[in-house]
Amino acid sequence: MLEVEGLSGGYRHLPVLHEVSLRVEPGEIVAVLGANGAGKSTLLKAIAGLIGRSGRIRFAGEEITSWPAHRIARRGLHLVPEGRRLFPGLSVRDNLRLGAYARRGAPDRLAPLEEVFALFPRLRERLDQRAGTLSGGEQQMLAIGRGLMTAPHLLMLDEPSQGIAPRLVDELFAAIEAIRQSSRAVLLVEQRLAEALALADRAYVLQSGRIVMEGPARDIAADPAIRRAYLGM
Amino acid sequence: MSAADLAQVAASGLLIGLLYALIAAGLSLIFGLMDVVNFAHGELLMLAMYATFLLNRAAGLDPLLATPLIALFLFALGLVLYRGLMARALTVTVNRGMVQIFITFGLAIFLRGAAQFAFGAEFRSIPKSWLANESARLGPVILPWPQLAAGLIAFLAFLLLFLVLRSEFGRALEATREDREAVALIGIDRERIFALGFGLGTGAVGIAGAALAAFYYISPDVGANFALIAYVTVALGGFGSLAGALLAGILIGEVEAFTAFLLTPSLKQLGMFALYVAVLALRPQGLFGARQ
Ligand SMILES: Nc1ncnc2c1ncn2[C@@H]1O[C@H](COP(=O)(O)OP(=O)(O)O)[C@@H](O)[C@H]1O
Ligand SMILES: [Mg+2]
16 A cells, blocks of 8 residues: 655755655554654655655555645545644634545545544534644544544554543554554554554664664564664663 | 714715725735735735726726626736745745745836836826716715725625635635645645635735726826735734724724814824824734734
8 A cells, every 4th residue: 555665855954764665555553663863753754745755655556756745645645743733723623624625526525524523522522612722632633533534545643642641542542443444554653662562563663764673563562672772662 | 073974974984994904805815824915915906906997998898897807807817926926935945034025025016117117107097987976875975886886895895705714715724824734734735725815815906906996096006005004904903814804994994084084184194003003002913813
């Protein structure tokens, strides 16, 4: 579904990623782990088309390396970014509807709402509230909900548990598990390594912008040497 | 001052105030969306007035009928200006503020020069229209029909703008205004929203220009004064606020009309600036602006 080959990218005067290769198959949950500053967010932004990149990115059979970000999103590859980037002055309802804006020709464009409410019932109670006034956990739920409204085939989540009350984290990870479907995959960046490795099928370890390790999540979780060397656990 | 005088002055102030409000709305919309002050706003108004004048002279088209055409023309021009000039100015990384000021400032000077070249400096006016020299009588108040029509057109244009902003497109505009990077993540093409928003702003000033041309003189620098009033209106109403622009525009129209009536017409802008200074002292964000 997603194939990344030799991807390099970064910011002005600061190359961050060096020849990164990874792939995600339909129905998979794939984790990308690594220390702070390893380049995980940069990797997701490069795939989503938000920053300059070179290499080859194929998604759903198409070469998307040079596509602008909005076109990549429309194709079904959605990034729930670091910091969530909601529209804080708009209501929860408007944030959700905007997720479907790009598909406004389609009669069933609001159909994903049902799934969003099933995953995050509390969003339904907050429909008229401004997004900026939600708690951290609710904002993350809304960000994922808005993403689901774009009807994505691949959802990329950048540290969804960041800034969330501990009691909500389990709920969140359960939702991520439920989001994975036979045809829908998840690429997950997380600081909570144990939870992420328990959830993921496979994992990549990123260090200084390079993939230094990849394998089944279970193996990585079970190997204390790897955990010490790359993840500081 | 008799009650009849009072009503007469208030009605005139309201009519011109509605036009001020519409001009300011276009400016405010563009500023709110992309943080750019369009210094060519007055010149676009001037262009719309000349276009109305030409349509009238060449095809005998009444300004009233020309209004939708001029609105479309200015909307299309706005799209072209955005794609050709503004988009570039928005992406520069060095001296961004300066570049954005000079790009619209340069456009203003160019448009003024072009008008001077094409039409000369003399004042023009629409030679013949249906409503010219007609007046409506409402009780003691007598209102010239061209002004009355212009006020009504401005009001309708405002309703239309409100409807557009409440539509799904309006929501996308609002979202783009809140986070111009994040909208790309949900598949919204920011450049398209910016171009359409810019076009809406110039379209609004096009409607105002056509309505104004029916009764106001036309010259290459007729826009300057209206632009000045528009900047004050936007600051008074609160940057980016459409309701604020409507209220502030009417307020300025009234203050101007009453200053002219009570003092002398040559001082009519004194009241406007006094009001502006007073509001800014008490409420720096403007009447409807959000506090920082
Ligand atoms: N917007 C930015 N501009 C410039 N440098 C950045 C920006 N964002 C991140 N960086 C730098 O890129 C490197 C990788 O950052 P990031 O991808 O955010 O790491 P991670 O998400 O793994 O913590 C860091 O050195 C960081 O300072
Ligand atoms: Mg990060």
